Amino acid sequence: MENSTLLKFTNGTLATIWTDYSIEYKVASILLVILICGVGIIGNVMVILVVLTTKHMRTPTNCYLVSLAVADLMVLTAAGLPNITESLFGGHWVYGYAGCLSITYLQYLGINASSCSITAFTIERYIAICHPIKAQFMCTLSRAKKIIVLVWVLTSLYCVMWFYLSDTKEEVYENAVLVTCAYKVSRNLYLPIYFTDYAVFYVIPLLLATVLYGLIARILFLNPLPSDPTESRRNWKKESSVHGNSRTSSSSTTAASRRQVTKMLAVVVILFAVLWMPYRTLVVVNSFLEKAYLDTWFLLFCRLCIYLNSAINPIIYNAMSQKFRAAFHKLCHCGPQRSEKPPTYSVALTYSVIKETSNGESPDHYTTELDDIHGAAEELLPQRKKLSFKESSLACKDTLASA
Template identity: 25%
Template sequence: MQIDNDYCERYCIYEKTFNTEKCTDQIFVDCVIGPKTAIQEGPLLAVTVFTVLLMLIGVLGNIAVCIVIIKHPSMRTNTNRYLFSLAINDLLLLIFGVPSDIWKYYNAYGYTLGLFYCKMTTFLLDMTSYCSVLTVVSFSLERYFAICHPIRSHTTRKRPSPVLILCIIWALSTVYAMPLTWKTDIISDVKYPHTNRWLKEADQCNLPSESREGDGNDWMNVYFKVTSVIFFVIPMVVLMAVYIQIGMAIRKRGFRNENGNIRSNVRTSRGTIRLLIAVVVSFFICWAPFHYQRIFNYALSHEEARKLYVITGCFYYLSAALNPILYSVISRKYRTAFKEVLFRDRNSSREQDSCLKEYTRNNITSETRITGPI
C-alpha cells in the first residue's frame, strides 16, 4: 500500500484525527520514518547493479591475486604477503558486506536478519577497514626500507617478519572493532501512540539513537573521531612522507649511472612504486566518505544519512574491486605470473588428457591382441 502525506496527516500524525484502524503499526512507521528504500527506486536500481558488478569483479580479481601469489614462486615476496592479506580483507568485505548492504538499501527499517548476523557483519566490515589501512601502511614501509635503505634492510635481522606483523595487524583490528560491535544492536526508535509500544516494524541494525543524534559528544562519536585519526589521518601523513622519500631515492638512483642493469632495476622499482602508490591513493579516496560519515553522522538529517550510507558503500566496495585491477594493469610482474599460472594449469590439464588418451589407447591395443585370433 502506497502511503502519501495526505493519508499520514489525516489518520496518523495529529492526535485529534488519529485512527487506529486506518493507521496500523506498519503504516505509522512508514509515515514517521518515510520510504522503506534508502533512496529513490530509479537510482537505487542503478546502485544495486553497480554494487553487484563490483562484487563480482572484486571477488574474481582478489581470488586470482591469492592464487597467483600462492602458486607462483617469484610472487612469494614480503610485499606480496601484505597484498595477499589485503586481498583476503577485500574478499571478506565484498562477500559479507555487499549482500547485507543491498538488503538494507531496500529495507531501511524492519530488520529481520537477526542479531547474530547484525553484529557479525558490523564486526567484519569494521575490522577489515582497520586491517586494510594497517596493511597498506605496513607494505609501504616495507618498500621504503627496501628502496631507501637496501643495505640495512638486508642486514638487519631484528626486524619482525611480515607474517608476525600481519598477525599483530589482524589482532589489533579485531580489538578496535569490538566497541562498535558491542554497541550495535537491533533497535527501534518509533513508539505507537497511546500504547507507547516500540514497533518492530521500525527495527534497524544500528547504534542507539543517543549515538546517532545530539551534539556528537557521546562516547561512540568520540570513538569514531579517535579511530578516524588513528586509521585515516595519521596513516595518510605517514604514507605521503614515505612516498616522497621513495620518489626522491628513485630519482637519484636513475641519474647515477647509465649502466643497463641499474636502469633495469630502476624501471622495476618504478613499476613497484606505481603499483603501491595507486593502491594507496585509491584506498584513501574510496574510504574518505566512510570516515566523513562516521564523524559527522550525528549532524546529518535522516534523509542525508541514508543517502550518504549508499554513497560510502559504493566507494569502499569500489576500493575492494579496484585493488586486483591495479595489480594486473600496473604490475608487469603480476601480469607475467598470472599468465604463467594460467597457461601452466592449462598445459598440465592437456598433458593429463594426453597421458590418459595414450594409456587408454595402449590398453585397448593390448586387449585387442589378447582377445584376437591365436
C-alpha cells in the same frame, strides 16, 4: 529480540509514515553493488591464489598485498552484500541479532586491517629502497608474515568493542515496524570512537605515506641509480670493462623494476585516500550537526566508493605489474604454460644478493629482482653468450676467480 525478515503492519497512531526506497534507487544500488562486489571478490581471490601458488610471487611486498586482499574480501562480503538485501527490503535488517553483531564486527575489522596493511607495505618499501643494507635483515618473508599476524591480532582485538556497541532495534512507524541494525547508545557517545578511527586508520596512514613516498621518490626518480646494498660493497673496486656494460644494464633494469612497483603501490594509497574521503568526511561533518545528513543517494555514493576501493586493487596490479599480469594469465590458463625450471645464474648477475630459505619458500626481496634483470637481459641482449651455472656455489667460485 525481533528476528523477523518481513515488515509488520500495525494500527499505531504515530505521525511518521514509513516509505520504501524508490524503484530507481533499488535497481541502481543492487546492480552497482553486485557488479563492484562481484569483480572485487573474484579479483582479490585471484591475488591470494596467485601469491600462494606461484613460488616467485612470494615476496614480502606481495605478502602485505595478500593481507590487503583478505581485508578487502571481508569488506566486500560483510559490507557490500548485506547492502543488497537492505535495498530489497527497504532498509529492514534480515540477518537477526547475531548477524548484526558479527557483520558489524567484520566490517570494521576489514576496514581497519586494510588500512594497516597499506601502512605496512609503505614502510616496507621505504626500508627496502632508502635503507637497503637494513632491508636485507628487516624486509624478509618471515618478518613480513609475523607483522601481518600482529596486524590482524591487534585489529581483531580493537574491533571487539563493536560486539558490545551494536544491537538490533525496532523502529515503529504508523504503517510498519522496521527492524534495523544500529548502535546501543546515542550518536554523541560514538564521537570518540569515530574520531579515533578517523585519526588512526585514515589521517595518520596518509600522512605517513606522503612523507615516506616523498623520500622514496627522491631516491628512485632523482638519483641516477637505485640504492643497492651490493653497490656499496664494490664501490672500492673498479669494474672491469668486460662486465661494465652488463652491470650497468642490470642496475638500470633493477631501478626500472623498483620504480614500477613503487608507482603501483603509490596508486593504491592514492585511491585509498580518494575513495574513503566521502565517507570519512560525512562522518566528521555529521559529528557536528544536530541532525545528521543522511541523504539516501549520497549514502549510496559513499558506500560504492568504499566497495570500489576494495575491488579496484587487483585491477591495478594487473595493469601496472607485469609479474601479476603474467601470473593472472597463467592462473586463468589464458597464456602459454611453461614448466618451472631450476634457477640458473649468469656470471654477470652473481654480485646480486641471493638469500635462500630453508623451508623451500621463495627468496626474499632482493632475490626476486633477479627475475626482472634476467628477463630484461634475454630481451635486450639475445645474442650475448652467457656462462650459466645451475648451482649458485659454482657461480660464486667463478666470480671470485675472476676478481
